[in-house]
Amino acid sequence: MPVQNTEIADIFNKVADLLDIEAANPFRVAAYRRAARTFRGMTPNAADMVAEGRDLTKLAGIGDDLAEKIREIIETGTLGQLEALERRLPTGLYDLLRIPGLGPRKVRALHDQLGIADVGALKRAARSGDVRALKGFGRKTEANLLAAIRKKKWGQPRTPWHAAEKIVQALVAYLEADDSVKQVCAAGSFRRRQSTVGDLDILVTCRRGSAIMAHFVAYEDVVRVIARGETKSSVELRGGLQVDLRKLPQIGYGAGLHYFTGSKAHNIAVRKRGQHKGLKINEYGVFDNDARIAGRTEQSLYDQVDLPYIEPELREDRGEIAAADRNELPELIRLADIRGDLHVHTRETDGQHSLEEMAAAARERGYAYLAISNHSASMTVANGLDAGRLAKSIDAIDALDAQMDDFKILKSIEVDIRPDGTLDLPDEILKKLDLTICAVHSAFDLSRQKQTERILRAMDSPYFNILAHPTGRLLNTRDPYAVDLERLMEAAAARGCFMELNAHPDRLDLKALHCQMARERGVKIAINTDAHNMDSLDHMRLGIGEARRGWLEAEDVINTRPWEALKKMLPGS
DNA sequence: GCCGTTTTCGGCCCGACTGTTTTCAGTCG
Numbered sequence: 050m051p052v053q054n055t056e057i058a059d060i061f062n063k064v065a066d067l068l069d070i071e072a073a074n075p076f077r078v079a080a081y082r083r084a085a086r087t088f089r090g091m092t093p094n095a096a097d098m099v100a101e102g103r104d105l106t107k108l109a110g111i112g113d114d115l116a117e118k119i120r121e122i123i124e125t126g127t128l129g130q131l132e133a134l135e136r137r138l139p140t141g142l143y144d145l146l147r148i149p150g151l152g153p154r155k156v157r158a159l160h161d162q163l164g165i166a167d168v169g170a171l172k173r174a175a176r177s178g179d180v181r182a183l184k185g186f187g188r189k190t191e192a193n194l195l196a197a198i199r200k201k202k203w204g205q206p207r208t209p210w211h212a213a214e215k216i217v218q219a220l221v222a223y224l225e226a227d228d229s230v231k232q233v234c235a236a237g238s239f240r241r242r243q244s245t246v247g248d249l250d251i252l253v254t255c256r257r258g259s260a261i262m263a264h265f266v267a268y269e270d271v272v273r274v275i276a277r278g279e280t281k282s283s284v285e286l287r288g289g290l291q292v293d294l295r296k297l298p299q300i301g302y303g304a305g306l307h308y309f310t311g312s313k314a315h316n317i318a319v320r321k322r323g324q325h326k327g328l329k330i331n332e333y334g335v336f337d338n339d340a341r342i343a344g345r346t347e348q349s350l351y352d353q354v355d356l357p358y359i360e361p362e363l364r365e366d367r368g369e370i371a372a373a374d375r376n377e378l379p380e381l382i383r384l385a386d387i388r389g390d391l392h393v394h395t396r397e398t399d400g401q402h403s404l405e406e407m408a409a410a411a412r413e414r415g416y417a418y419l420a421i422s423n424h425s426a427s428m429t430v431a432n433g434l435d436a437g438r439l440a441k442s443i444d445a446i447d448a449l450d451a452q453m454d455d456f457k458i459l460k461s462i463e464v465d466i467r468p469d470g471t472l473d474l475p476d477e478i479l480k481k482l483d484l485t486i487c488a489v490h491s492a493f494d495l496s497r498q499k500q501t502e503r504i505l506r507a508m509d510s511p512y513f514n515i516l517a518h519p520t521g522r523l524l525n526t527r528d529p530y531a532v533d534l535e536r537l538m539e540a541a542a543a544r545g546c547f548m549e550l551n552a553h554p555d556r557l558d559l560k561a562l563h564c565q566m567a568r569e570r571g572v573k574i575a576i577n578t579d580a581h582n583m584d585s586l587d588h589m590r591l592g593i594g595e596a597r598r599g600w601l602e603a604e605d606v607i608n609t610r611p612w613e614a615l616k617k618m619l620p621g622s
Numbered sequence: 623g624c625c626g627t628t629t630t631c632g633g634c635c636c637g638a639c640t641g642t643t644t645t646c647a648g649t650c651g
Contacts (some may be wrong), residue, residue, distance in 0.1 A: 076624080081623075110623085110625095111623095150650095154647075184642090185648075189641060280639095282639095311651085316635080317636095320635050
């Protein structure tokens with residue numbers, strides 16, 4: 050398998066970490082981190098770009114030197130510079146850097162003066178009181194380090210967006226209950242709708258003399274106050290999530306909201322744009338010399354740098370600023386654009402509710418249609434349907450559908466793609482369906498090439514319509530299987546089939562970056578919930594969030610269309 | 623190490639809070 054972009058990013062991040070500890074020029078360190086970020090957020094494979102002879106220095110933050118290092122990584126799988134660094138410094142220092150409160154300077158002091166090379170050694174030194182004796186350290190630092198090690202805080206998994214949303218709702222309601230509070234808003238990666246969030250950034254504006262920080266740290270779920278100041282406080286909640294509260298002046302609310310929404314890369318790009326115009330942009334406003342000229346709203350800030358408003362979901366410095374400059378920002382899809390769900394299960398297999406109940410629940414949500422897509426036979430653990438049971442299910446759907454005049458129930462199946470690339474049910478029964486969802490549920494560990502060929506072969510079937518959860522990832526649980534998505538997308542575009550954005554909170558698969566890739570290649574997406582019960586139909590909004598991060602417009606999504614229009618897009622109709 | 627609306631050299635985004643400090647470095651976002 051060719052070297053992946055994420056591997057290049059990892060190597061550059063490691064180089065940056067070790068150079069940082071060696072106290073190299075901080076801008077040199079930043080250059081490696083910026084390059085790492087470029088590769089983590091890029092869809093074309095750098096290895097392919099090199100093979101095609103494309104110029105890597107056209108990429109943001111890549112100059113001659115880094116381009117050469119990228120070529121070395123692609124050819125050898127490693128970087129001599131990193132190996133040299135790792136000969137000088139123990140690799141256990143990577144873990145030390147991840148401990149909150151330890152940055153490159155302190156890690157270096159621990160290593161040089163106490164010979165500490167890993168977390169275990171730090172723990173022993175802190176317990177014996179050696180750490181507090183170092184210049185720049187003290188009793189409190191030592192105690193904080195021990196506490197952090199004990200809680201393994203640095204390895205904590207990120208919180209899924211939907212779990213963060215529950216926490217946000219409760220906390221926002223609590224803050225709003227304080228009479229002095231005027232506005233409350235959750236910013237950060239939560240507002241950008243990232244599928245997982247590392248911490249929460251809550252912003253407030255208050256009346257004069259507010260005691261909001263005291264109110265905040267008194268919240269019942271707070272287990273630890275990390276920092277408490279006039280305008281900023283940080284706490285840890287039960288469950289480990291860190292929440293930062295910032296108090297903003299009303300006059301700079303928009304600038305603060307922009308700043309704390311991020312992403313960091315987007316902010317830097319916008320601020321640089323301001324610099325070119327002689328303006329200073331910070332969390333308090335837009336300043337011309339010392340005069341504030343904008344910042345009450347986000348719009349006023351974008352106005353000053355001659356850009357239209359950019360939706361939070363797009364603020365990743367992945368082309369949105371250039372697109373805004375050309376006035377070519379996408380008009381992002383909204384929940385109200387969705388007309389039906391094409392992937393739900395019933396009690397017939399592993400769902401919790403009946404066909405009638407699921408249809409009624411879909412109708413309640415204002416949908417015009419619902420496709421019943423139960424599992425196929427080889428999913429024995431889910432009581433998958435064989436041809437006989439599917440035929441009966443088809444009759445039941447037809448019977449119920451006949452009773453409805455303003456709602457359509459569609460006959461579908463989530464048919465397994467077998468390891469050899471054949472579909473799990475015969476064509477004779479598949480042809481009786483309105484559409485099919487095709488899915489990989491087994492043999493996740495095939496080589497990248499075999500997995501890709503397996504799915505490509507399945508796509509050859511005239512009854513292949515939608516590829517379900519195309520990478521199989523489960524957030525915080527299972528990595529995506531190895532597959533060449535670019536080839537799959539090219540094939541999907543050529544064969545007129547579609548890819549799913551599975552809105553299940555642990556899947557969100559395709560992820561945003563891949564949605565953007567599909568859009569660029571003209572592959573349309575179906576956003577489906579994979580609901581196994583009525584309530585889960587509401588996961589659609591999670592899918593919409595991910596789709597918006599992936600630049601999708603209503604036009605790019607097939608289930609924004611009336612059924613008659615969608616039907617015409619399916620092969621064979 | 624990158625990069626150019628003043629630059630091929632000399633800049634590089636910016637501010638709050640903590641802890642260890644008598645005026646600030648380090649960390650964090």
